[in-house]
Amino acid sequence: MNHPANLAAVKIALPDELLSALQNLLEDRCSIAQAVRAHHGTDESSYDPMLPDAVVFAQTTDEVAAIVKLCHHYGVPVIPYGAGSSLEGHILALRGGISLDLSQMNKMVAVHPEDLTATVQAGVTRKQLNLEIRDTGLFFPIDPGADATLGGMSATRASGTNAVRYGTMRENVLALTVVTADGRIIKTGSRAKKSSAGYDLTRLFVGSEGTLGIITEVTVKLYPLPEAISAAVCSFPGNSEAVNCVIQTIQMGVPVARVEFLDANGVRAINAHDKLTLPEKPLLLFEFHGSEQGVREQAEIVQEIAAANGAGDFEWATRPEDRSRLWAARHNAYFALLQLRPGARSISTDCCVPISRLAECISETQLDCENHHILYSIIGHVGDGNFHVLMLVDPSNPQEVAVAEEVNQRMVTRAIAMDGTCTGEHGVGIHKMGFLIEEHGAGAIHMMRMLKHAFDPKNILNPGKIIAWDEA
Numbered sequence: 001m002n003h004p005a006n007l008a009a010v011k012i013a014l015p016d017e018l019l020s021a022l023q024n025l026l027e028d029r030c031s032i033a034q035a036v037r038a039h040h041g042t043d044e045s046s047y048d049p050m051l052p053d054a055v056v057f058a059q060t061t062d063e064v065a066a067i068v069k070l071c072h073h074y075g076v077p078v079i080p081y082g083a084g085s086s087l088e089g090h091i092l093a094l095r096g097g098i099s100l101d102l103s104q105m106n107k108m109v110a111v112h113p114e115d116l117t118a119t120v121q122a123g124v125t126r127k128q129l130n131l132e133i134r135d136t137g138l139f140f141p142i143d144p145g146a147d148a149t150l151g152g153m154s155a156t157r158a159s160g161t162n163a164v165r166y167g168t169m170r171e172n173v174l175a176l177t178v179v180t181a182d183g184r185i186i187k188t189g190s191r192a193k194k195s196s197a198g199y200d201l202t203r204l205f206v207g208s209e210g211t212l213g214i215i216t217e218v219t220v221k222l223y224p225l226p227e228a229i230s231a232a233v234c235s236f237p238g239n240s241e242a243v244n245c246v247i248q249t250i251q252m253g254v255p256v257a258r259v260e261f262l263d264a265n266g267v268r269a270i271n272a273h274d275k276l277t278l279p280e281k282p283l284l285l286f287e288f289h290g291s292e293q294g295v296r297e298q299a300e301i302v303q304e305i306a307a308a309n310g311a312g313d314f315e316w317a318t319r320p321e322d323r324s325r326l327w328a329a330r331h332n333a334y335f336a337l338l339q340l341r342p343g344a345r346s347i348s349t350d351c352c353v354p355i356s357r358l359a360e361c362i363s364e365t366q367l368d369c370e371n372h373h374i375l376y377s378i379i380g381h382v383g384d385g386n387f388h389v390l391m392l393v394d395p396s397n398p399q400e401v402a403v404a405e406e407v408n409q410r411m412v413t414r415a416i417a418m419d420g421t422c423t424g425e426h427g428v429g430i431h432k433m434g435f436l437i438e439e440h441g442a443g444a445i446h447m448m449r450m451l452k453h454a455f456d457p458k459n460i461l462n463p464g465k466i467i468a469w470d471e472a
Contacts (some may be wrong), residue, residue: 004160082155155205204277256298352385
């Protein structure tokens with residue numbers, strides 16, 4: 001359906017000597033089977049599959065180091081792979097090479113409940129982590145929707161529904177173990193809450209999408225489980241009223257844990273997919289964390305703000321099973337929307353703007369989609385100014401794909417003009433590369449390229465992502 005035009009002709013052949021060395025090292029954990037390669041050459045983006053030449057499954061940091069040393073020696077690309085849930089083409093093998101699957105690195109290294117930290121291998125998923133620590137009275141709040149791995153979430157600087165209260169991976173990763181492009185193992189950071197010692201390499205690798213090093217272990221912050229949790233859903237006459245309710249809530253300083261926006265198309269989709277009966281109008285889904293009294297006070301304030309913006313009655317979900325059903329429906333919105341147009345693919349994109357510009361940015365994006373007759377949904381972690389647009393297109397119709405990409409281009413340009421960013425949490429991958437100069441300026445991109453050249457002089461670590469290797 002969609003293929004980058006810039007890199008298809010520069011695939012690097014896989015030397016037989018490298019394949020033999022990997023097979024000797026890993027035995028049956030090195031595969032060249034078509035089905036395995038196809039699985040690792042496809043993600044949730046709109047791009048056509050781009051298959052690696054081989055897939056290897058590592059189980060330890062030492063194995064990752066040995067694999068990368070071999071790839072470095074032969075100059076063969078290596079692409080880290082977690083859960084395959086990326087949306088911007090991060091894991092696609094643009095130049096062939098080795099897909100390095102870290103999903104078998106799924107062990108808990110250490111949990112320190114007294115310090116509110118945990119260290120895990122990169123293949124541990126967020127749900128697995130919370131299951132492992134369920135008896136400590138703590139939880140890990142970063143929730144991007146998909147059951148992504150902690151390594152992948154760190155590499156893409158993920159966030160999700162809880163970010164308005166607990167922050168993103170940027171704020172919640174304390175330390176990393178990383179394998180460099182020549183196969184060295186380094187550690188960044190510590191379990192201390194703060195440090196002034198040297199360059200902040202942890203923050204450099206968080207969000208680097210596997211282009212500077214391969215994350216094999218992650219130390220994250222944990223949080224006490226709230227004494228009380230309550231969720232509420234309310235509908236609004238229009239998108240602007242819903243978003244204005246969020247803006248006023250945030251500006252009032254109400255510490256909501258989650259506030260999610262779904263437009264009418266999104267509500268219609270999850271009603272059909274999850275057998276719900278929500279009014280098919282723009283909707284906000286709130287969650288409040290704290291003490292019994294604190295939760296009640298937060299909810300009362302938000303209810304007043306919502307009423308002033310024309311909202312219908314709050315529908316409360318205080319039982320865990322009711323909350324889980326609502327949030328499961330929200331997380332299923334992507335797949336629910338696909339069912340509105342069977343056979344379609346979704347071009348999914350995101351941006352983030354200052355909260356004061358959010359209503360304007362969403363309204364103009366909505367109008368653009370409607371003017372071009374696109375079946376779409378706007379869904380957002382609007383408490384931090386981040387929203388997603390899912391546009392359904394016929395993958396066999398190049399004109400539809402082109403129109404959707406033009407809408408995406410205008411949305412991102414609009415967000416950057418509002419002093420926002422081209423991506424709040426999806427990351428850059430392939431899809432957002434063209435927007436970085438517009439957002440950061442040529443000088444900053446030149447500095448990023450210098451970092452890439454210094455960290456990965458042979459350009460083997462996930463090449464073709466974030467920034468081009470050569471100056472334009």
